[in-house]
Amino acid sequence: MKNHEQTGETPTFVTHLECAMTGARYEADRLHGLSEAGRPLVVRYDLDGLGKALTKDALAARPTGFWRYREFLPVRRAENVVSLGEVETPLIPLPARFAPNVLVKDEGRLPTGSFKARGLALAVSMAKELGLGHLAMPTNGNAGAAMAAYSARAGIRATVFCPADTPEVNVSEIELQGATVWRVDGLINDCGRIVGEGKEATGWFDLSTLKEPYRIEGKKTMGLELAEQLGWRVPDVIFYPTGGGTGLIGMWKAFAELEAIGWIGPKRPRMVAVQASGCAPIVRAFERGEEHAPLWQDAHTVAAGIRVPAAVGDFMILRAVRESGGFAIAVDDEAIIAERDRIAREDGLLLCPEGAATAAAYAAALADGRVDRADEAVLFNCATGLKYPMPPVARTLDHRPPIDWTRF
């Protein structure tokens, strides 16, 4: 149960990387960004070997937290594992708001308070393994915080670019955790362009969503962990707040790998990509039957984490959603905030706006019949609600007697 220690060398089963679009093969253990086709690279494993080396019982005896899935991950040497205490995130029902088969997976319990820790723990560990000295990324807040914290721990320099209106708490957190953070007068795609354009001049490595192969492997642990928590089965439907979509893609990959080693059957959850009405490129492309999702103009939503006008992995998200029999759905800001407030008030769980968006989407899909009340549904709350603006409270009391007790 010593969850602060990694035990020995990490036996990895990585065989190679491949282009998610063309299938072209790339060598493992080398530095890679996008493929030659300009598309994300995904990591492939010797799943036969993995299935023979690891049993469910052996796994069950390990400390909690996602490094228990190390055979499914690409880090070769245990000393390169960069860890900040990645707990198993809980599944929490919302008994007042929904039926007992609707569960929130609360990713806000991870280091730096968001699911971005999963991807960045892996990306930074691999950056360490590959000897990188300077990492850079665009962020709406949470990814930058995770990159900062894991980079600090790895002793790697980190530079972060965020939209000018990123909340103060995110910007301060990034800087406090050792990164240099710049507020940029634009959106996350403008920040991303700066990171890309500066690569040659600065020598930094671009850690943007899906522009390197390993964040997806970290996000994959959401799928592994969820299946293990449910006793090696999957739920009927997953509602996932979709910006860059790495987590949705990662979970889809996780389920395929688990089936390949025989730990789950062929059943898959329906994957539902949740976006905000003010920034819904994936929803638009899904509804039009298109393979790619062009840039969304004038993106705006209170759910900053899904304010992603263009996703490099658009085709991977759409492919997973369609293969799963799922759908893409947009909810407006009013519904998001109303759902956040209602769930906090009635069920005592303060979701982030992106997490609340999945609850609003679930409610809408229930109403229009796209999900059934009997379906076991998992809603991803991707970050702690504490990082987001909340309504102020003005109620004051003078402590000197006499106090008018009828006020209470």
Next chain:
Amino acid sequence: MKNHEQTGETPTFVTHLECAMTGARYEADRLHGLSEAGRPLVVRYDLDGLGKALTKDALAARPTGFWRYREFLPVRRAENVVSLGEVETPLIPLPARFAPNVLVKDEGRLPTGSFKARGLALAVSMAKELGLGHLAMPTNGNAGAAMAAYSARAGIRATVFCPADTPEVNVSEIELQGATVWRVDGLINDCGRIVGEGKEATGWFDLSTLKEPYRIEGKKTMGLELAEQLGWRVPDVIFYPTGGGTGLIGMWKAFAELEAIGWIGPKRPRMVAVQASGCAPIVRAFERGEEHAPLWQDAHTVAAGIRVPAAVGDFMILRAVRESGGFAIAVDDEAIIAERDRIAREDGLLLCPEGAATAAAYAAALADGRVDRADEAVLFNCATGLKYPMPPVARTLDHRPPIDWTRF
């Protein structure tokens, strides 16, 4: 591994309650505040029966989170367990700042982002079991948030009083989670007086630290969990940020109960009570050899959670510290913030000021020889650092080319 479900009835081994000062016996399963002597009540168990009913192996097979210790807890009926996903909090070394045998137990991963969740989960569950309809408490922020969230979930009305300068995030969080929160022009003891005085007129139940018997049982789980994480042994020394001191008292009780059932030996950690120089009543009483700690005048510190001028369990804290061979130590705000900033920058872990105080205290005790470099030390980070003020960042960048890359 289904950590969102409680399995069946809770076999409890509670025999009675007793006054922590006089030892007078009180009946279990009845509503109790303080004892007739005006002192805290503590819960006593049939430890023989408990030790026969539960094995370490049976425990190891249970879902993670502190409800796994249900035999050590007072809730009789499973349907009264109020839960928000109480994960096992990780032990995280600080390799850049300290030796590998110095571990942070990061309590910020619990519901509502602080260790207050432990105590309030139990207190609210017992309030439900005992049929209470309205709970009230004074808070510096985190306890109020935890009471609000658990009360919302239990469907119990909650009223909270906090000092006027309590950070906006805490006040908003409390209100959003269904409680009614009042800012009071005073400190936490003034708020506490209001709660006490209003009991009769309002009918609310006073859930203040140690003024009811069950928060201590929740905090006890820190000791149970820590011992289990370390393979059923205790560390050499524990640095604990001490306001009301429930956690320190609770852990001390946990270790005694674990020894009584033979799961750990007689060894105890040295318990170190950490306070801020601007509010150090326990340190003053410890140094003077006194049994009680009178009210500290003009209390002030950035570590709001330990800005507790008077603790009703003062004698229990001092007793545990002395019995353990530990000590009480104060650190100033400058050292607290410097330590927070340094650990975030070098080790990527953003502690709360109270947690940073334990790190500053460890460094001071190492320097003056009160702890040895070889000691295994556990520092309690009692809350997420995200709820506290951080330095602002002003760095901005125009995204339009040309960008001067030499700036990075």
